[in-house]
Amino acid sequence: MLANGNQNLAAAATTPYKIMLVGDGMVGKTAICKSYIRKTPYLSYQPTISETHEITVSIYKNDYVVILWDTNAGEEWNHLRIRDYNNTDCFILCYAIDNPTSLSNVETKWVPELNQYCPNVPILLVGTKTDIRTPSNRWISEEEGDALKVKVKAEAYIECSSKSIASIEGVLMRAVSIAEKYRQWKTQSSSRRLCTIL
Numbered sequence: 001m002l003a004n005g006n007q008n009l010a011a012a013a014t015t016p017y018k019i020m021l022v023g024d025g026m027v028g029k030t031a032i033c034k035s036y037i038r039k040t041p042y043l044s045y046q047p048t049i050s051e052t053h054e055i056t057v058s059i060y061k062n063d064y065v066v067i068l069w070d071t072n073a074g075e076e077w078n079h080l081r082i083r084d085y086n087n088t089d090c091f092i093l094c095y096a097i098d099n100p101t102s103l104s105n106v107e108t109k110w111v112p113e114l115n116q117y118c119p120n121v122p123i124l125l126v127g128t129k130t131d132i133r134t135p136s137n138r139w140i141s142e143e144e145g146d147a148l149k150v151k152v153k154a155e156a157y158i159e160c161s162s163k164s165i166a167s168i169e170g171v172l173m174r175a176v177s178i179a180e181k182y183r184q185w186k187t188q189s190s191s192r193r194l195c196t197i198l
Contacts, residue, residue: 017067019066019091020071020085020092021068023095025073025074026099027094028162030042031128032128032171033051035168042162048071050084051070052068053070054068057172068172088118089182090175093110093123093154095126095128097139097145098132103140107152111123111152120182122179124155125152128160130159130160130164142159145159155178158174
């Protein structure tokens with residue numbers, strides 16, 4: 001028979017990971033979801049209020065079930081979005097490399113909101129629309145994104161384009177890895193608190 005701590009870890013592994021995409025409107029959150037599900041680039045724009053998708057993410061031949069939440073950035077939907085934050089295992093916080101306002105809002109709006117309602121949940125910072133970056137334009141650089149990751153204490157930084165399914169898969173794989181570590185940390189912390197009480 002498994003010890004309590006191992007039982008908790010086994011239960012955590014069989015429960016789907018909850019991963020939420022947040023960030024300004026039109027930065028590509030829905031494109032990440034749809035491109036991964038359809039395995040083909042999703043290039044249209046369709047506003048989302050709140051939408052969930054059950055997906056399977058494979059990492060080193062291990063399959064992980066994920067409930068992927070797509071959210072709306074509008075202030076009129078703040079109450080719904082914040083309510084949905086409960087029990088999240090990882091946030092994918094997106095900005096678009098051609099939108100400096102979306103980058104600024106990572107620090108001024110989104111990270112403060114996530115820290116207020118989910119202070120311990122890890123954040124994966126994602127720069128989207130990298131297919132438009134060329135040597136001649138002045139879009140937000142990878143170095144700027146990496147510096148912001150350090151500044152806001154995100155768990156990791158990665159870039160993607162909805163035109164590259166491999167890069168979308170990379171985002172989900174990294175998010176699941178982060179979520180798995182967080183779930184284990186949370187379960188082990190609960191076990192330690194139980195031992196202290198006993």
